[in-house]
Amino acid sequence: MRMNEGVEWAVHSCLNLAWLGEDRAVPAARLAAFYELPAAYLNKQLQALTRAGILTSVPGPKGGFRLARPIAKITLMDVVAAIDGEEEAFRCTEIRFRGGSGGGRTPANPKPCTVASGFRKAEMAWRRELAARTLADITSEVERTNPGAPDRVRRWFDDNR
Amino acid sequence: MRMNEGVEWAVHSCLNLAWLGEDRAVPAARLAAFYELPAAYLNKQLQALTRAGILTSVPGPKGGFRLARPIAKITLMDVVAAIDGEEEAFRCTEIRFRGGSGGGRTPANPKPCTVASGFRKAEMAWRRELAARTLADITSEVERTNPGAPDRVRRWFDDNR
Numbered sequence: 257m258r259m260n261e262g263v264e265w266a267v268h269s270c271l272n273l274a275w276l277g278e279d280r281a282v283p284a285a286r287l288a289a290f291y292e293l294p295a296a297y298l299n300k301q302l303q304a305l306t307r308a309g310i311l312t313s314v315p316g317p318k319g320g321f322r323l324a325r326p327i328a329k330i331t332l333m334d335v336v337a338a339i340d341g342e343e344e345a346f347r348c349t350e351i352r353f354r355g356g357s358g359g360g361r362t363p364a365n366p367k368p369c370t371v372a373s374g375f376r377k378a379e380m381a382w383r384r385e386l387a388a389r390t391l392a393d394i395t396s397e398v399e400r401t402n403p404g405a406p407d408r409v410r411r412w413f414d415d416n417r
Numbered sequence: 418m419r420m421n422e423g424v425e426w427a428v429h430s431c432l433n434l435a436w437l438g439e440d441r442a443v444p445a446a447r448l449a450a451f452y453e454l455p456a457a458y459l460n461k462q463l464q465a466l467t468r469a470g471i472l473t474s475v476p477g478p479k480g481g482f483r484l485a486r487p488i489a490k491i492t493l494m495d496v497v498a499a500i501d502g503e504e505e506a507f508r509c510t511e512i513r514f515r516g517g518s519g520g521g522r523t524p525a526n527p528k529p530c531t532v533a534s535g536f537r538k539a540e541m542a543w544r545r546e547l548a549a550r551t552l553a554d555i556t557s558e559v560e561r562t563n564p565g566a567p568d569r570v571r572r573w574f575d576d577n578r
Contacts (some may be wrong), residue, residue, distance in 0.1 A: 257420050257507045259536075267532050268512055274427055292516035332535050345420045354521075355453040370558045371428050375420075378546035385539035389507050397531045 281320035308338035327391035346375035442481035469499035488552035507536035
């Protein structure tokens with residue numbers, strides 16, 4: 257089970273936009289070039305972040321993408337939901353009502369499947385952790401462990417407009 | 418992000434084997450017919466469970482699959498690992514060292530990526546929950562909420578040998 261690889265790209269691109277300042281719009285091609293990513297594919301992820309209200313798309317010659325809200329209000333869960341979707345990893349297809357067990361009759365108001373409930377509980381734990389981690393938590397930790405990172409980002413984007 | 422659908426089939430098939438008694442081997446075709454599943458595909462999942470030490474494959478005309486250990490010693494995590502693999506859902510490709518940021522140089526002993534650490538923490542919470550849920554927990558709960566289920570299973574497999 258693999259998450260869309262665009263999740264990694266999207267999170268790192270949002271961090272870069274945060275370090276560049278919330279008013280600065282950056283074209284998808286520049287955000288992609290910073291990590292040598294395929295621009296068209298990253299653009300698709302940035303559009304998805306825009307639809308989810310995480311980024312704003314600024315039109316025009318000085319346009320591009322910028323953060324739509326403070327990174328303290330953006331969680332890893334928000335980015336995963338925008339890029340990878342909100343469906344649950346375990347999908348219960350109610351096989352318990354097929355064939356020999358249920359005779360093909362699905363009851364009108366079935367009790368929740370005990371198997372599915374076990375998977376749901378685990379998935380909720382995963383989502384709770386992702387929702388508890390904001391991008392601001394991440395920038396704070398990066399700034400502590402790798403204090404030169406924000407300046408390197410700003411310098412590169414200033415030099416490669 | 419979706420888990421392999423075989424996980425649902427595998428868990429339910431293990432529960433059925435538990436209700437049929439630990440000494441009874443059941444052919445893949447019978448386990449599949451109970452839920453009207455494609456037998457060849459279920460057989461593939463049962464083989465994976467066998468490689469993982471969850472089932473034992475019994476050869477011969479009275480052969481089939483049976484549980485290799487008590488269901489109190491089989492967790493949802495064991496089944497997921499056997500069927501869906503053990504790789505992490507979020508794969509860090511270290512884009513932080515590519516292009517503008519790292520100049521393409523990956524340090525010899527890089528600090529863990531803060532982004533990847535956030536995802537890993539969430540994934541560990543998910544795995545902990547799955548590892549805390551045994552198939553014996555599930556049969557106990559099913560026997561409480563749906564007390565007729567084990568007998569229906571035994572009757573069907575007795576009638577459809």
